[in-house]
Amino acid sequence: MEKESKSKNRREFIQSGARLTLALALGSVSGLALSKVVKDDYVWQIDPFECTQCGRCATDCVMTPSAVKCVHAYDLCGYCDLCGGYFKPDANQLSTAAENQLCPTAAIERKFIEEPYFEYIINEDLCIGCAKCVEGCTSFGNGSLHLQIIHDICLNCNECSIARVCPSDAIKRVPASEAYNVKGDFSKKPES
Amino acid sequence: MKKIKYILYLLIFAFYLLPSHLSAQQQRFPKPEFESGYEQPSTVTPEPRALSLEYFDVLVLLAVLSLVTWLILKKRSRQGVLWVSIFTLIYFGFYRNGCICPIGAIQNVTLSFADPAYAISLTALLFFLFPLVFTLFFGRTFCAGACPLGAIQDLIIIKPISLPKWLNKTLGLIPYIYLSLAVLFAATGTDFIICRYDPFVGIFRMDAKFLMVVLGISFLLVGMFVARPYCRFFCPYSVLLSWMSRFSKRHLTITPSKCIQCKLCSNSCPFDAIDYPTDEKEVVKSGLGPKRFITYALLIPLWIAAGVFVGERSHTFLSKANNDVYLAELLISNPEIKNDPDNIDVQTFLASGKTMETLVEEAGGIRQKFYYGSMIAGGFIGLVIGVTLLNTVVFRKRQDYVPQKGNCLSCGRCMDYCPVEE
Ligand code: SF4
Ligand code: SF4
Ligand code: SF4
Ligand code: SF4
Ligand code: SF4
Numbered sequence: 217m218e219k220e221s222k223s224k225n226r227r228e229f230i231q232s233g234a235r236l237t238l239a240l241a242l243g244s245v246s247g248l249a250l251s252k253v254v255k256d257d258y259v260w261q262i263d264p265f266e267c268t269q270c271g272r273c274a275t276d277c278v279m280t281p282s283a284v285k286c287v288h289a290y291d292l293c294g295y296c297d298l299c300g301g302y303f304k305p306d307a308n309q310l311s312t313a314a315e316n317q318l319c320p321t322a323a324i325e326r327k328f329i330e331e332p333y334f335e336y337i338i339n340e341d342l343c344i345g346c347a348k349c350v351e352g353c354t355s356f357g358n359g360s361l362h363l364q365i366i367h368d369i370c371l372n373c374n375e376c377s378i379a380r381v382c383p384s385d386a387i388k389r390v391p392a393s394e395a396y397n398v399k400g401d402f403s404k405k406p407e408s
Numbered sequence: 409m410k411k412i413k414y415i416l417y418l419l420i421f422a423f424y425l426l427p428s429h430l431s432a433q434q435q436r437f438p439k440p441e442f443e444s445g446y447e448q449p450s451t452v453t454p455e456p457r458a459l460s461l462e463y464f465d466v467l468v469l470l471a472v473l474s475l476v477t478w479l480i481l482k483k484r485s486r487q488g489v490l491w492v493s494i495f496t497l498i499y500f501g502f503y504r505n506g507c508i509c510p511i512g513a514i515q516n517v518t519l520s521f522a523d524p525a526y527a528i529s530l531t532a533l534l535f536f537l538f539p540l541v542f543t544l545f546f547g548r549t550f551c552a553g554a555c556p557l558g559a560i561q562d563l564i565i566i567k568p569i570s571l572p573k574w575l576n577k578t579l580g581l582i583p584y585i586y587l588s589l590a591v592l593f594a595a596t597g598t599d600f601i602i603c604r605y606d607p608f609v610g611i612f613r614m615d616a617k618f619l620m621v622v623l624g625i626s627f628l629l630v631g632m633f634v635a636r637p638y639c640r641f642f643c644p645y646s647v648l649l650s651w652m653s654r655f656s657k658r659h660l661t662i663t664p665s666k667c668i669q670c671k672l673c674s675n676s677c678p679f680d681a682i683d684y685p686t687d688e689k690e691v692v693k694s695g696l697g698p699k700r701f702i703t704y705a706l707l708i709p710l711w712i713a714a715g716v717f718v719g720e721r722s723h724t725f726l727s728k729a730n731n732d733v734y735l736a737e738l739l740i741s742n743p744e745i746k747n748d749p750d751n752i753d754v755q756t757f758l759a760s761g762k763t764m765e766t767l768v769e770e771a772g773g774i775r776q777k778f779y780y781g782s783m784i785a786g787g788f789i790g791l792v793i794g795v796t797l798l799n800t801v802v803f804r805k806r807q808d809y810v811p812q813k814g815n816c817l818s819c820g821r822c823m824d825y826c827p828v829e830e
Contacts, residue, residue, distance in 0.1 A: 231655055232655075234654075234655040235544065235655040235656070235657060238544055238651060238652055238655055239544060242537065242540055242541065242544070245517065245537075246533065246537050248521065249517055249520055249521070249528055249533050250533070252520050252526075252527055252528055253527070253528055253529070253530045253533055254527045254528070254529060254530070255459075255529075255530055256459065256529070257456070257457075257459050257462050257529050257531065258527070258529055259456045268756050268759070268760075270752045270756060271752075272752070278613065278615070278616065279613075279615060280615055287451050287452075287453070288451060289451055290448045290449060290450070290451065291439065291448070292439070293439065294436065294437025294438065294439060294440070295439070295440050296437055329442065329444065329446050330442060330443060330444045330446065333440050333442070335446075335449075337449070340452075357436065357437065358436055358437055364453070366453075366454060367453075367454055367455060367456035367457075368454035368455070368456075370456070371505050371507060371613070372456065372457070372507070373507060373603065374507060374508055374512045374513075374515070374516065374532075374600055374603045375515075375599070375600035375603055375604070377604065380599060380731070381731075383752050383753045383755075383756035383757070384756055384760065389527075392456050392459060395453070395455065395456050396453040398451050398453060
């Protein structure tokens with residue numbers, strides 16, 4: 217009987233020793249991590265100056281359709297009649313016929329404002345984030361159309377699966393309080 | 409007049425020739441001055457989920473953990489745990505889309521140590537810590553009812569079959585390997601494999617790539633008969649949890665007071681986590697105990713060395729999972745690929761102005777990290793194999809039917825089988 221209680225005592229001693237070690241390990245892990253912790257949350261966002269319009273934003277998001285959409289920085293727009301983001305380069309007529317449109321889902325609405333200006337509005341429900349219009353606008357226009365991760369659709373994955381495959385490393389974590397990099401009100405220079 | 413027009417054309421032409429990142433700053437076409445009183449709309453930017461809601465999630469986790477712990481240790485109610493599991497499945501699973509979860513948070517914590525530039529959010533750290541702390545005190549009550557992945561598997565168990573012990577032990581090594589790889593890939597900034605290969609997250613989101621749907625559904629189908637296959641044989645977090653649980657201060661007990669050896673609970677655990685009373689005669693008869701113990705103990709350093717060796721051998725292969733390393737290798741081994749207009753990665757790299765030397769240098773740095781990381785991971789896995797083998801010959805005296813503290817998921821099923829009244 218005594219022998220048994222002795223071995224029991226010993227086992228309990230080992231147990232609490234191990235428990236203390238584990239608790240200390242947990243404590244030091246949290247202490248170390250706490251020194252780098254930030255109160256703000258992080259979200260994923262595209263840096264439009266680094267995006268090279270590769271098209272993976274449409275295919276690699278965990279959501280279908282993608283949480284990446286085209287946004288329009290109106291401040292930068294020239295309201296061109298011949299919009300590089302709206303028309304295919306070889307469009308033979310400036311009409312809104314589908315075969316002339318660059319957007320595969322006809323998500324861009326073209327609205328006449330006054331001679332010779334047109335406003336272009338993105339219909340987010342139709343946009344799939346394919347960046348075709350962004351490419352057109354960046355190479356032939358002012359670059360006012362660009363991609364952004366829209367945060368009421370995005371699930372804020374622990375690791376954005378587009379960021380992993382983005383060839384330009386354009387998708388980065390940003391503090392949730394500055395969740396968008398909209399061109400125009402976003403002062404970052406492309407290269408410094 | 410004509411001259412001005414000519415100069416204008418020249419200017420526009422010059423704009424086109426400028427590199428695109430510069431022209432993005434300029435406006436090729438100035439913003440018009442509208443005369444019709446047109447008002448420019450503003451760009452819509454919906455806010456992300458409020459920070460307070462993220463902290464609310466942490467609170468919910470705490471509440472669920474406390475509730476399950478109380479239900480298991482005080483109330484001893486399997487029924488209660490079941491209802492909490494359903495809540496967890498709905499809230500953390502279907503409502504929060506299974507993200508963020510403590511299992512994935514391992515990677516955030518790792519990366520925050522490995523990469524000085526990586527900031528970890530407080531919510532992620534708390535999600536990682538709370539379940540471990542609770543487990544250290546009360547056993548794996550997190551697995552019982554606060555983990556959405558556990559809950560979805562727990563609710564579909566139909567007819568659990570008992571696996572032979574050797575199979576249980578062998579498959580039980582996979583979580584250690586998975587954990588090592590996850591830490592290795594996270595620390596090198598390569599990938600978050602736990603999140604990418606989470607089999608159930610696609611079900612929670614009701615949207616996933618086809619292969620992941622197949623994986624998730626097959627896990628659920630297998631899980632009808634092999635109870636909680638992900639928990640027992642894959643979950644990398646289960647490694648940490650079982651360490652904590654093995655030395656937990658309190659733990660679920662099958663009987664409320666004293667085991668009367670009625671054997672009623674012996675087949676009640678769907679996870680084969682109940683240890684039977686030891687049969688002393690058998691051990692004495694075999695007479696191999698001490699001898700084997702010494703051999704197996706001496707084998708441990710060999711296992712570690714073997715693990716380090718395998719790690720060293722495989723680091724080149726493993727490092728290919730990193731995009732930079734992959735690209736550098738591709739460009740070196742196959743230079744013609746530069747002419748392939750369809751390879752987006754290569755074309756983007758060539759257009760970016762980054763030199764080949766920088767890329768190779770970066771890739772070399774990452775491969776160096778893989779070199780050391782793989783050896784550490786290999787050594788760790790070797791140690792685990794050695795200790796697991798050693799454990800098979802360690803003889804522990806047991807008189808009662810007790811849950812294995814490390815592997816018991818504290819689900820509470822066995823409690824209902826015990827006829828002893830309090
Ligand atoms: S994956 Fe990257 S480069 Fe490609 S469209 Fe998206 S942000 Fe742009
Ligand atoms: S072209 Fe692509 S990115 Fe642009 S609006 Fe259409 S779907 Fe969206
Ligand atoms: S974080 Fe997830 S949901 Fe959001 S854009 Fe990236 S992959 Fe899509
Ligand atoms: S073992 Fe892993 S997946 Fe299963 S309940 Fe525990 S933490 Fe969740
Ligand atoms: S509480 Fe533990 S021992 Fe009991 S049935 Fe559940 S997992 Fe098995």
